[in-house]
Amino acid sequence: MAILEIKNLHAKIEDNEILKGLTLTVNPGEMHAIMGPNGSGKSTLAAVLAGREEFEVTEGEVLYNGRDLLDMAPDERAREGVFLAFQYPVELPGVSMMNFLKEAVNATREHRGEAPLGAMDFIKMARERAALVNLDPSLKQRSVNEGFSGGEKKRNEIFQMAMLEPRLGILDETDSGLDIDALRVVADGVNHMRSDDRAFVVITHYQRLLNYIVPDVVHVLVDGKIVKSGGKELALVLEEKGYDWIKEHADEPVTV
Amino acid sequence: MTTAPTVRTSTPEERFVAAFELHEGHTLNGSNARIQGLRKDAIESFKQLGLPGRKDEAWKYTNIEKALRHEYRVLAGAPLDEVALENLAPFLVPGLEAHRVVLVNGRFVAALSHIGSLPEGVIVTGFAKASEAHADLVNTHFTRYADFTTDVFAALNTAFAQDGLFVYVPKNVIVETPIQVINLTTGDEDVLLNPRSLVVVEQSGSLKLVEGTHTLTEAKIFTNAVSEFFVGPNARVDHYLVEDEGANASRIHNLKAHQEADSYFSTSTITLSGDLVRNDLHFLPDAENCETHLFGLFLGKGRMHIDNHTLVDHAKPNCYSNELFKGVLDDASTGVFNGKVFVRPDAQQTNAYQSNKTIVLTEQAQMFSKPELEIYADDVKCSHGATTGQLEREAIFYLRSRGLTEERARTLLLLAFARDVLEQIKIDALREHLDARIAARFAN
Structure with a gap:
């Protein structure tokens, strides 16, 4: 069974329709990249999947492991294994990073019928997984994202994803604002998590990230719809010829 | 308690004055001659000042006159209801080792207090006892910082005050163990109480004071408390007040602190419950290099009304003050914050910071915030700000x-x-x- 099945999804914010019939199937083990120009609806797709209430779904459906995803509250989606890495992670002064994450991990474990992690096991796991993304151990002692640099915030997102072990990871422009070293670190973290029963949807504006996180399928999103899908080579074509070319040649086969 | 509607025959002012005339010289006998004289001056001052109305800027959002229209009996020398030691249990702070003072309806109760052994020269007792046994100390400081000629609630308190807390820390003495004061109100009657505290910390002395206010009764109680603090040169006071009274209990907490050179005063006012709560915190750092910290946390629920008024009056150069008041207002509660910082012409190199942040959880809850800076010196660092909003x-x-x-x-x-x-x-x-x-x- 597919992990994610999006069928003819329409969504709007206030009176602006942004997604206009998006269809996408993601199977276990797959890495999907969604590329598209600014304003095409990439981040809206991430927001709708994670359950942001500002967006209203007007048509279509989203199945997650065969269940109606849109019927679940945002926190239920998270406990069911959907993880969104934020484009702009939120700073939460006074909310301890480790206490919050321990609570999140154990909420998910409880939901899966697993015993909560004790303090020592949690700390050990956190130490290992923070190392995966080179996260400075002192950052874990701080408030969530407070005073983190842009790169640290993005690495912290991947660290949280590694801790929560989702079935579906959605990365919303995780590459934006990263220097090449940080990009590599983030990509390594994601690659480390790839497995047969886990899938990813990587949303990006630029092809560069996909040199490090190699997708199985690349989709081009234009004006709220996927206009073209292909292998990893599609990203290179896009990089070379631009989104305008794709809009005009959406129906032609891709050649490199 | 008044149950049937009654025709109001007198104003609160008239009732308080009548109560004074009734008790003066009897139950309100002065514990020393100076205090006796001050009482008379204070009631005269009270008559002249009168209760503030809503046109009075400092009481714009708190209708205190209306609150005092309720026919509280002014408690003066009445016998106390018995409070047993086990009644204290809910108000103890687990794990807090302290010299414990218990005040019931503003009166020091030795049987419930557990002061233990204090460093040499330190005095911790009731105000009434102190004004007899340590008249010289009391007379040196009493009414020096809470000016009853300008502050009507200080006047009312001074006219009626009989007892409260007295603490004296001599020069160079550091009181390591906190002094905990448990203020309890009890009894079936609707009463107005005027407890009075005086805390004197001499040069290079140090004190930690933890106060809590609690009620053991459903009766309506109005407490008009005045606390005077003298913080000597290089002395330090860490003061904490937890306001945690029942839904029928109202309170004015009037704290006046005088700071000498190089002194440190920090006060945290945590308001958890009550009906109408007004905190008036006035600081006069009256010499150089004083440090003053004011922290507040107020949590409104039901129909609570919580009003924090603060004044830091920087009169001398090189002082630092920092103020942070945060509130969470739920249900139909109301919050008021008015923080004023004066920087007088001589007070160059003042650093003064002030911030009020409030989260309003419901449509009915309301917050009125007014941070104020008045600066008459030109070489200072000051900031103020207020935010009111919802959770993000x-x-x-x-x-x-x-x-x-x-x-x-x-x-x-x-x-x-x-x-x-x-x-x-x-x-x-x-x-x-x-x-x-x-x-x-x-x-x-």
């Missing part, structure tokens, strides 16, 4: 997106907001106790 949606969503329920997300964010103030509490047992209580409150 984006923050709630972020936590939910990691699997926390909406309730848990809100609780965590409120607690994080409150902890800014709680973290300033340097007594671990008190901080942990309040943190747990406030966490439980937000979880509901």
